[in-house]
Every structure is written in C-alpha cells, then in structure tokens.
Amino acid sequence: MSLKPVNVGLLGLGTVGIGTLKVLSRNAEEITRRAGREIHVTHATARNLSKPRDFDLSGISLETDPMAVVSQPSIKVVVELIGGVEQARRLVLAAIDNEKHVVTANKALLALHGTEIFEAAQKKGVVVAFEAAVAGGIPVIKAIREGLAGNRIEWLAGIINGTSNYILTQMQEAGRDFADVLKEAQSLGYAEADPSFDIEGVDAAHKLTILASIAFGIPLDYSKLSVEGVSQLNVRDIAYARELGYRIKHLGIARRREEGMELRVQPALLKEGELLAGVNGVMNAVMVKGDAAGPTAYYGAGAGSEATASAVVADLVDVVRTLTTDPHNRVPHLAFQPHAIDPLPVLKPAQYRSAYYLCLQAQDKPGVLAQIAKVLAEEDISIEAIRQKEPKAGAAEVDVVILTGKVDEGRMLQAQRALESLGSVNKGITRLRVEHFEQ
Amino acid sequence: MSLKPVNVGLLGLGTVGIGTLKVLSRNAEEITRRAGREIHVTHATARNLSKPRDFDLSGISLETDPMAVVSQPSIKVVVELIGGVEQARRLVLAAIDNEKHVVTANKALLALHGTEIFEAAQKKGVVVAFEAAVAGGIPVIKAIREGLAGNRIEWLAGIINGTSNYILTQMQEAGRDFADVLKEAQSLGYAEADPSFDIEGVDAAHKLTILASIAFGIPLDYSKLSVEGVSQLNVRDIAYARELGYRIKHLGIARRREEGMELRVQPALLKEGELLAGVNGVMNAVMVKGDAAGPTAYYGAGAGSEATASAVVADLVDVVRTLTTDPHNRVPHLAFQPHAIDPLPVLKPAQYRSAYYLCLQAQDKPGVLAQIAKVLAEEDISIEAIRQKEPKAGAAEVDVVILTGKVDEGRMLQAQRALESLGSVNKGITRLRVEHFEQ
Numbered sequence: 099m100s101l102k103p104v105n106v107g108l109l110g111l112g113t114v115g116i117g118t119l120k121v122l123s124r125n126a127e128e129i130t131r132r133a134g135r136e137i138h139v140t141h142a143t144a145r146n147l148s149k150p151r152d153f154d155l156s157g158i159s160l161e162t163d164p165m166a167v168v169s170q171p172s173i174k175v176v177v178e179l180i181g182g183v184e185q186a187r188r189l190v191l192a193a194i195d196n197e198k199h200v201v202t203a204n205k206a207l208l209a210l211h212g213t214e215i216f217e218a219a220q221k222k223g224v225v226v227a228f229e230a231a232v233a234g235g236i237p238v239i240k241a242i243r244e245g246l247a248g249n250r251i252e253w254l255a256g257i258i259n260g261t262s263n264y265i266l267t268q269m270q271e272a273g274r275d276f277a278d279v280l281k282e283a284q285s286l287g288y289a290e291a292d293p294s295f296d297i298e299g300v301d302a303a304h305k306l307t308i309l310a311s312i313a314f315g316i317p318l319d320y321s322k323l324s325v326e327g328v329s330q331l332n333v334r335d336i337a338y339a340r341e342l343g344y345r346i347k348h349l350g351i352a353r354r355r356e357e358g359m360e361l362r363v364q365p366a367l368l369k370e371g372e373l374l375a376g377v378n379g380v381m382n383a384v385m386v387k388g389d390a391a392g393p394t395a396y397y398g399a400g401a402g403s404e405a406t407a408s409a410v411v412a413d414l415v416d417v418v419r420t421l422t423t424d425p426h427n428r429v430p431h432l433a434f435q436p437h438a439i440d441p442l443p444v445l446k447p448a449q450y451r452s453a454y455y456l457c458l459q460a461q462d463k464p465g466v467l468a469q470i471a472k473v474l475a476e477e478d479i480s481i482e483a484i485r486q487k488e489p490k491a492g493a494a495e496v497d498v499v500i501l502t503g504k505v506d507e508g509r510m511l512q513a514q515r516a517l518e519s520l521g522s523v524n525k526g527i528t529r530l531r532v533e534h535f536e537q
Numbered sequence: 538m539s540l541k542p543v544n545v546g547l548l549g550l551g552t553v554g555i556g557t558l559k560v561l562s563r564n565a566e567e568i569t570r571r572a573g574r575e576i577h578v579t580h581a582t583a584r585n586l587s588k589p590r591d592f593d594l595s596g597i598s599l600e601t602d603p604m605a606v607v608s609q610p611s612i613k614v615v616v617e618l619i620g621g622v623e624q625a626r627r628l629v630l631a632a633i634d635n636e637k638h639v640v641t642a643n644k645a646l647l648a649l650h651g652t653e654i655f656e657a658a659q660k661k662g663v664v665v666a667f668e669a670a671v672a673g674g675i676p677v678i679k680a681i682r683e684g685l686a687g688n689r690i691e692w693l694a695g696i697i698n699g700t701s702n703y704i705l706t707q708m709q710e711a712g713r714d715f716a717d718v719l720k721e722a723q724s725l726g727y728a729e730a731d732p733s734f735d736i737e738g739v740d741a742a743h744k745l746t747i748l749a750s751i752a753f754g755i756p757l758d759y760s761k762l763s764v765e766g767v768s769q770l771n772v773r774d775i776a777y778a779r780e781l782g783y784r785i786k787h788l789g790i791a792r793r794r795e796e797g798m799e800l801r802v803q804p805a806l807l808k809e810g811e812l813l814a815g816v817n818g819v820m821n822a823v824m825v826k827g828d829a830a831g832p833t834a835y836y837g838a839g840a841g842s843e844a845t846a847s848a849v850v851a852d853l854v855d856v857v858r859t860l861t862t863d864p865h866n867r868v869p870h871l872a873f874q875p876h877a878i879d880p881l882p883v884l885k886p887a888q889y890r891s892a893y894y895l896c897l898q899a900q901d902k903p904g905v906l907a908q909i910a911k912v913l914a915e916e917d918i919s920i921e922a923i924r925q926k927e928p929k930a931g932a933a934e935v936d937v938v939i940l941t942g943k944v945d946e947g948r949m950l951q952a953q954r955a956l957e958s959l960g961s962v963n964k965g966i967t968r969l970r971v972e973h974f975e976q
Binding site: 128 | 556572655656663665673674681686753761763771783796800812813826829835837841846848864869871872875877879883884888894924938969972974
C-alpha cells in the first residue's frame, strides 16, 4: 500500500521556516518510514524572496502573497510560521475555510484567538496542530493532552521562555547585570531587538494560557493571568538567593485549588537540587503533576530553528495520519511502518568505546603504582585521575581508584588482563564505564 | 453527538489492574470530557477471585478464565495486566484474533514476542498499545514515536528500572550494603520476592529493546543486548565514585554509531549535575537526543499502581479514538471535547499563598531589625531565615534578607506596606515568591 505524497504550503521563511525545510529534507527517508507517505513542501511564501537563505529553495513555488498559497487547491496542509497576530489570524482562518489542515508555532495567535480558530477548525473537520507553540522541541502538548489523558492534573510549572532563562543563568553564573546580559543575548540572536515580549513575561504567559487550557479543560483566556517578567530582577537578589541555597527562575505556574485556578507567570526562588532549579541557559522544562501519574517532567530546547522545526514536523506527521482514516494509516506500533523496519548491525561490547572507572587492590609496596601506570600506558590508555587510598589497619593491600580517558573496550580488556597477571594486583578488578550525556 | 460507552475486559486484578479501575472510576468525568465517550470495564479476571481487594468490584462480571473475556463479543478492548510471557502471549493473540484492540503493560511479552504480536494486529487492523510497558507513568513511548517523529535519533539513555535505582540511591545515601537494601526494598514492595529480573538488568533490557526499536526503526531483538545488573556493585565503589564527583546509576543505553548500534544495560558513572545523575529513588528518566530537537528528557514515576495505570488509561483513550474514524473523534484541539471546556474561576494574586523572599535596605542602627520582626509578627508571618549583610563602606544602610513561611498574599502586602512606612526601611522592598514542586 503506497499513498500519494502530501503537499504542504509553508508561510514564512524565517529561522523556523528554513529549519523546517532542512529537517524535512535531511530526514526525508526517516520521516517517510514513520509517516507511511512523503511530505512535500510545494509552495512557500516570504515578504522578501530575494533575501539570501541557508537552504536551496529550487523546486518550491515561491510567492510573496501568502493568501495565494492558502487558497492553492493542491495543498492539503498549511504551515503558519510568519508570527504576529492579525495577518496570521486571517491566513489561518482562510486556510481552515478552504478545508486545509494547519500547523502553527504561533502562541500569541492561539492564546488570543485560539477559541475562534479551533471552533472554525471543528466546523470544517480540519486539524490545527500547535506542538511548536510551546517549549519548542519538547513534545509537551502531546504529553499533557494525550499521555496524561487519564489524570486529573493538579498543577503544572515550567521554564517556558528561553530568553529569560538565558539571562537569569548568565546573571547567576557570571554575576553580570541584567542590561549587560540582555545586550549580549540580542547579539547572539536569543533575544529580539524589541525584547519586551520575552523579558516582561508576555511570551511565557501566551504559552501558559495554552498549557493551562489543555491541562485543566478551561477556556483560553490570556487576560486572566497574573504576569511579571525578569526585567526588574537585579544581580544582588540573585546572589543573596544563592547564598541561602536558592536559584531564581522565571516560571509559568498553573495550579488547581479548591477556590479556583492560580495562573501566574513570575520569577521565583527554587531550592538548589529541585529539578527546575537545574534547568539552565536557553533550555526549557515543564513539570506536570497528575493525580495518577504523580509528578512528571519534560525537558529540552525551548527555541531555535531546528528544535522548533522538530515539533512542526511531528505535527505534520500527525496531521498526515488524519488524511486517510483506514486502520493502516495509524501510528505504527513500532513508530516505523512495518515494511520499513531495518535491522541495523548491533555492536559487540568489544566494539564499544568509553572512559572507565577502575578499582584495584594493590600490594602496599614501592613500585606497584608505577607498574600499573606502565600497563595502562602500553595499551595507550590515558589516566584522568588516580587515587591511592590509605591502607586499612593491618591490611597488606590498598585500594587504587583510576579514571581513564576514552578507550576501545577491547583495549581495556587487554589492559585488565595484564593488570590482573601482575601478581601485585588482585584478580577481579572492578571496572565500570563512565558516561556523559549532552544536555 | 454522543457515542456509546466502550466496553473493556481487564485481565489481571493485581496492583496495576486495581490501580486502573481506581483511576477510571475516580476520573471518569474528566476522562469522558477528554475521550468523548465513556470507558466501561464490564469484565475482569483473576486467578483468585475471593482475595480481598482495595476496590468495589460489584458491577463488573468476574471470571477466573481469561479466555472467556478475550472471546466476549461485547468487549472492544482487552487490557492485559497478568504479566508473565506464555499465557499472556496466548491471550493477547487470541484477543487480536477476535478483532479486539489490546492495551498491555507487559514489556517481557513485547521484547520477546512483539514482532509476532504486532504482525497479527496489523493483519486484523487492531491496535496493541503499550505505553505502560516502559517507564510507568511517563509518556515516553508517545514522545519518541510521535513527538520526535521528525528526528533522526542519535542516542537514548535512561534510568528505566525503579528497583535498581532505589537500591543504588539507598546504597549511596545511607552507605548501606546491597543485600541489606534489597531486603528492605522487598519488604516495601519495590522489589519482587524473586528480584533477579530487576537486579540482573533483565527488566531494563526488555524496556530498552522496545525503546530502541521505536527510536531507530530496528526489529525487537532482546538477544542482541549486552546486559549487566546492579547485583555486583558494592558500597566501596559507590563511595569512591562519589569522592571523585560521580554517581553510579543503572542505565539502558542505545546509541547509533557509524559501525552499528550500541545496545547495552549496565551500571555506569555519571558526573554530578548531569540530569540522569540527579534521578533518585524509584523515579525513572529517559533522555533522547534527536538531530533536530537536540537532547530532550522525560521524568516521572517508573512503576507503582496508579502511575502505571495512568499510562494504561492514556492508551485506552488513544484506542477508543481509533474505534470511529469520523473527524469529530480525533484528539480534541484543547485536550477536552469542545462542549466540555469549563471556565473554572481564576484566583486574584491576593488569594495566592506562598513563602517569600524579601530584601530590604534598612538603616544601620540599633532596633531596626527588631522593628522589622515586629511588623512581620503582627501579620502572623513566620521568619524562616534572616540575614543582615555587612554595610558597604560609607553606606548608612544595610541589606536585610528574609525568607518567610507560607502566608496569604494579602497579608504579605499589608506587611510590606507597614515595613515601607517604618521610616527606617526603604520604599520598594524586593519581594519574590519561594516555590517548591514535589518531584
């Protein structure tokens, strides 16, 4: 069974628009293996088509008038990435009216006009997907809306504005002033030329409006939130909080209380060691407490070209699956279509490569440490740290703890055998891998 | 539009089975508002029906023969929670053969017989949903399979066995021996009477088999994994690792390398401050690195009656949505059915209640601190910590930093006004909330 490609019209060729084209093109094969059909961006629009862009746009019909794309009969899905509110609203409503599905990253649009837009979509039987509107690449909309569907949600709290979190992290780590860090964030492209949406909490409040609605089943109502940004914070308070064992973070909080909902965006102190206190730089995280699941958390990049594109493409795959209603066009059990599952070779442990922790019991006499170091050197294994512990009273042996650099497991096994045959070292050395995961 | 309730047959009335009944019953209204129709458990089975159970089973037809439920014509979805492999396999295949959808929490079954089961389901056009099989209440299957569908996954790494993590956390924090902690974990119900599946890494390997398949599009093949448990670890290594700034965690790791896949379950050292190093007790977490989304992480309870039930119910809601194919039976835009969105009252800031950080500039003279303390006492605000900073050279004022206990915001505002009118304290006191989120 092979379905025709789905034609997509892309409104906006900014950072996220270009990121979306890159991801769709680079991962085309992988995406088709999952979705069961190809996703083709056939049309795209931008105000200025002659601006140089970091993607080869040949093969895509380019327009300056987005309305022309929204009414293009061959297009099944419109991706709205132009931002702003009024024009985006007109375009999304027109797309819906033309019975096209919509994918959007526009939180302001949904926080302010979501009710109107979703009603229109419901009437026309189309989907408006918006995973990219909150917390970039983190699939937190899906987690709350579907993954926690059995729960009564008690609260949610999140670091949902990367610019504010970047500024606070810098103020904290480098003791730098707000204005100083903001200027740098603008030059790095983390903050807009007009940063007020970010630093006054407006962007976070748009996102919290959406999260609260899907978590608690309440209407989208931006006007009900209590909103403070980070612009009033100073380095002194960050330093004092730190002395007391706290971090200051900018949070969106929605909590169900007996008397009603707390819906607020504001900086607050969190004790070191709390999950959200450890979320730094431009990263985002959302915690959600369900009555059955208990506390859960979702962490990742909250903004950026490809992180946001990741959510846009996931929504495209979801939407593509709604285009036909046959049972073979559902989410595949194992994520990839059954015929597209591919047995990659699996490595043997001897082919792994990692750093190691070793703990040896060595005879407590001169020259033993030199012997150990020589064996490791012969296998070209670097020593990152070595500690010889005090011998226990009356013991003839001491523990030697070593952290090595990265090495192929085969080499490490060879070295271990050589160490164990030294005579001055015990058999059965403890050997554990040292791992590091980018975060 | 009102759809008929969906009838469900539940195989197994153990911890998770009873948890599922409790969640479905307690959150019935909330679940129906999301799913658009009611979910009724009409039949249930257990080996011993006379065992006392913490749920009123009246209204459910009880059977000792699960095959009778699997072939019951009125049942649309079978929930398999009996565990084990051989009997579960026969029942799940029979359910599929009878064209019933299946929800299961059985990782061993899927890791060993998933290929056969999903092929059968595919042929009959039914869904086998298994969110509950990995990481309990964390919707990580959905996150990888759908939320990251646009990514080429580079690696994933997770703490996916709560028992092992509980044991390691206890060994680390209390310096206790493996055998000692294991015995306690068994008495607390965190570890089975035969704990070998958990402590030898078999359970984590079943889960990693499933995660690797959906992340990389490779077949389920448990036999290809390299597996070590925590039973060989001793307190000495945990202490030495800690001295070097590391934690030992039991990890499942799947990594794509040019030469092939690394698929391994083993204890490893992680530097303090790494996300996975901070996951303690029975909590689980999975990190996933996609080429577009970058690193993302998913955290929550990996086991337990209601946490696992949360995933079972989410799967039931997903499956119920596949029963009709009309566009009105999709995932609702705002999680809840449009007619079921309910405007809960939103509290005003004066109604919030929290602890506070205050920073005041006070005149550096005797009695001022006493005045401040008196004002707070008059509003019944407790002082958790107070620090008077050294005055800056030549300054007539000192910073006074205060952490308060929990108080209604109205009271705090009253106190702030009183402090600011003391004369000895500046106007414009810095006031920030102190938050704490259960994790």
